[in-house]
Amino acid sequence: MKKEIIALSMLTALHASAQQKDSSKPAEKETTTAAPSKDKMQAYDKVITPSTTTKSGMFFVHFVDNKYYFEIPDSLMNRDILAVTRYVATPEGGQMYGGEKANEQTIYFEKGIQGKIFLRVNVVRSRAKDENQAIYKAIQNTTVRPIAAAFDIKTINPANGNVVIDVTDFFKKENAVVTIAQDIKTEKKLGGLADDRSFITSIKTFPINIEIRSLKTYTSSNPGLAASAASGVVSLELNTSLVLLPKVPMRKRLFDERVGYFANNFVLFDDNSQQTNTYGIIQRYRLEPKEEDIEKYKRGELVEPKKQIVYYIDPATPAKWRPYLMAGVNDWQKAFEQAGFKNAIVAKAWPSEDTTMSMEDARFSVIRYFASEIPNAYGPRISDPRSGEIIESHVGWYHNVMKLVHDWYMVQVGPNDARARKMEFDDELMGELIRFVSSHEIGHTLGLRHNMGASSQTPVEKLRDKKWVEANGHTVSIMDYARFNYVAQPEDKIGKDGLYPRIGAYDKWAIQWGYKNIFNTNDEFEDKKVLNKWIVDSLNANPRLWFGGEGKNGDPRSQTEDLGDNSVKASDYGLLNLQRVMSNLLEWTKEEGDLYDNLKRMYKATTGQYSRYLYHVLTNINGTYITFKSQEQNGAVYTPVPKERMQEAIDYVGRNLMNPPLWLYPENITNKLRVFPFEEIGNVQNNVLNTLLSPGMLYNVMQINLQDPKAYTVTEYLLDVKKAAWQKFTGDKVLDAYRRNIQKMYLERIAMIYKPVSIDAGKMLTNAERSDARIYVQEHLLALKRQIQASPAANALNQLHNAAMIKEIDRILKSDSK
Structure with missing residues (x-):
């Protein structure tokens, strides 16, 4: 036992070698903490008895009388520790799997008041550019890290001054640090912890980490879990890793929008800056040459x-x-x-x-x-x-x-x-x-x-x-x-x-x-x-x-x-x-x-x-190319999609959607599956027309044209959409049914631009609804009426349809004069 204590003292001495400070945590202060009262403390050999099983590592871990104790050296007080809790085994059907993360926190132990050891959560959102600046002190003076747990000091090792705390209930029971995160418990409908059916199964300690395995049982109302339905509870096996983070953090590398890295974001304070700045630190492995x-x-x-x-x-x-x-x-x-x-x-x-x-x-x-x-x-x-x-x-x-x-x-x-x-x-x-x-x-x-x-x-x-x-x-x-x-x-x-x-x-x-x-x-x-x-x-x-x-x-x-x-x-x-x-x-x-x-x-x-494929094409219509640049780089950051590419996209829609893709519905497949081509194709055609003929779309086309006279005009845009959607009748019974349907959708959408529903509802119009788009639509409808009149249909059904379309155009144009 004594040899193990000496070995750990040497190990912690290495941890405590002179290093630079970490400005992400409040500065370590020389505080006078009240020593634990003698009547509450026992002699070391009364707590850590000869029957104790002791393992050495990051901390000593003692197990005696079904209790687990951590023996923490002074050199590891105020050291950041990453606490990662993962599932080991989970109930079937819960869509939680062994190895997946259930929680993650950064913690540290410190000597508190009244003879306590505090476990704090190191939540960092603000940083100082330099810890030697005055503003660094301001951050520390206004920042308090939450105390997640407070432990009584059970005894002190007289050989090295290490404090000993009882961690049994902390790891056995429920807390926000080393158990399942609250949002996951809510999602999985996990209720309260059943203390009598929750246990620590093992704690193992290694040079820079401690592994805590536990079995926890929760009440549950999740109908998707067979265990919950059968018993009203679910049991999970969890593993919490406490990993000692490097005393000297790796050199940070700042995030840049032009390279795709995940990043941790912070607010930066600097004595020499007249404002705060948000900056990111990219996530990467520490890779250094020998x-x-x-x-x-x-x-x-x-x-x-x-x-x-x-x-x-x-x-x-x-x-x-x-x-x-x-x-x-x-x-x-x-x-x-x-x-x-x-x-x-x-x-x-x-x-x-x-x-x-x-x-x-x-x-x-x-x-x-x-x-x-x-x-x-x-x-x-x-x-x-x-x-x-x-x-x-x-x-x-x-x-x-x-x-x-x-x-x-x-x-x-x-x-x-x-x-x-x-x-x-x-x-x-x-x-x-x-x-x-x-x-x-x-x-x-x-x-x-x-x-x-x-x-x-x-x-x-x-x-x-x-x-x-x-x-x-x-x-x-x-x-x-x-x-x-x-x-x-x-x-x-x-x-x-x-x-x-x-x-x-x-x-x-x-x-x-x-x-x-x-x-x-x-x-x-x-x-x-x-x-x-x-x-x-x-x-x-x-x-x-x-x-x-x-x-x-x-x-x-x-x-x-x-x-x-x-x-x-x-x-x-x-x-x-x-x-x-x-x-x-x-x-x-x-x-x-x-x-x-x-x-x-x-x-x-x-x-x-x-x-x-259809969605890929539609995104070009009124899209914008976005290329983040620093001032050393030439060219625009935001560039509208060229008119020619937008025209290609509308043409694609006409060829491959408004002209119905019946090849997607061959009879030798549709007679084996329950599909309805007219319904499915019609829904897609209607959704696309809702996009192409919306007040917002026409408003954006108009805005871009005001900035660039070479860009699409609203008149040109409407003509191209009409060419794609309002196709000639062929005499084919099936194709003509689709085309009549599209033309009805087309006028429905145009009517909503010409007379927005906000008018009848007595609501204030949006900029898009109020814009000149209504004037362009009026001109467009008159031209469309002339086109229908000049194109007589070949059969009675199509003739009746054309007459109905002319009547509908007249109704739309007169609708705001009532």
Whole structure:
């Protein structure tokens, strides 16, 4: 026992070596705290008796008389500790899986008043630029960290002064720090904790972490949980990792909109600034060259990092998929080479024989395999909130993600790859698809956000150029949702290297920007100037490195699931392949005994792909290109989509929607599934007309034309929409039924622009409703009336329809004169 105490004293002495302060937490003060009263304290050997089981590590952990005690050295008081709680085992049907995070907090222990040890939560939203500034003191003076728990000091180790606290109830019972987060409990309908059915099952301590395993039982009203329905309670196994964060935080790297990293955001105070500023710290692993290799690194030689990034593969993963998941990790090695490191990242099998390791341990990154129907995978990160340093990641891999990639692959490139033309892919093909998803999710765990604009940096025609696309890939980033090369046509004979996504030029550059070490600067603010120059120089040399964001800002170049620099042209090519898929769907989905469930599933996937193409095109209409730039870069940040591209988009809508896509409804499929083409197509046509003929759309067209006389005029826009939607009758009974329906929708929408419902409701009009759009619509209706009158219909039904349309136009034009 005494030897263990000496060993721990040496260990904590190392922790306590002189280091710089961390300004994210209140300054450590020399406070006089009341010593615990003698009558409340016992002698050390009365608490830690000879029957005690003691383990040494970050803290001593003592277990005696069914109680757990932490023995905390002074050197670890006020040290930041990351507390990460994860599920170990969960009730079936709860959509919670072993390895998923249930809570995360940054905590620290401190000596409090009245002989207490306080556990505080380190919530940081404001920072000072420099702890030597006066404003740093102002932040500390007005900031109080919440006390999550207060522990009585049970005894003090006379050999080293370590305090001993009883943590049994803290980890056994309910609290907001090391149990399931409140929002999750609300979502899963978990009620109160049943104390008599909740236990600590083990506490293990290691040099820089402590692992607490517990079983907790909650009352539950969740009807989706079989356990809840049967007993009114659910039990979960949890693991909480307490990980000692570095005393010296990693050098921060400041966020920049032009490179896609996840970031922790803060308010920055600075003595020399006349206002506060919001800034972000990107999340990234601490990757540094070894001391003896620094000069080599500076010369541009590849060196191995001090600490390799390692991902372990869950042993619950089916054996045949493990090599592909590992390959998805190892593919990132070439990206880190661009940042100056070799062998920086690697995947390994989980060492099941090593009983000292736990997959819930927050020191280890693991790709966890979930037996779940959910078609998904995700790549989260646990990071040091002070610096953005990624501590670890538990990638979630759901079994049914294979169903998702199967459906994408068949629908998008089935005409180009014969292996995709069946419901059960060969292991080699499925493994290759797993590899690409693995690479994508690992990219997230390295700190990278989605780059939905990456695919727009490839010219559409290059996607059909076999030599080029197989050499360069169909997108510059695996972090895009550019699944497979649906533009390639069968006659192009493009192989898998030109069909699959892979780590591309943007990914390598982003890793370089985030991970390449910077020398001879004083702080992250000086680094920011270096990083800005990297961006400006790199984008000037290669504009394809542009980061297009998450696809949420309306920029038509930054869309999910799209390809190429012209979504109209790309979608036309996509439709050619989709028609080939539709004509073969019965054959490709055939399996003995199947009651057309396969057909139903893949038909839904095919029509869904059609809708994606349509949406990609529509986003161009009145869209804006957004390119974030610093003042050193030339050109506009906001640029309206050119008139010519908008015209192409409206023409696409006319050809592929207003002219009804009846090829999506072949009789040999519709007679096996319950579908109604007229209803489904009509709903889509109506929704699109609602978009094209809205007051807001016309108002935006008018505003852009006022700024740029060469842009679309409202008159031109309305004429093009009318050309797309108001098509001539053909004499074909089916087609003419669709066209009469569209024309009725068209006048309904025009009427709502000409006389907004706000008028009759007595409400104030919006700027869009009040604008000159109404005047343009009046002119448009008069011209449309003349067109109908000059185009007599060939049959009685169409003649009656035309007469009704003229009557409706007259009613609309007279409606505001009542």
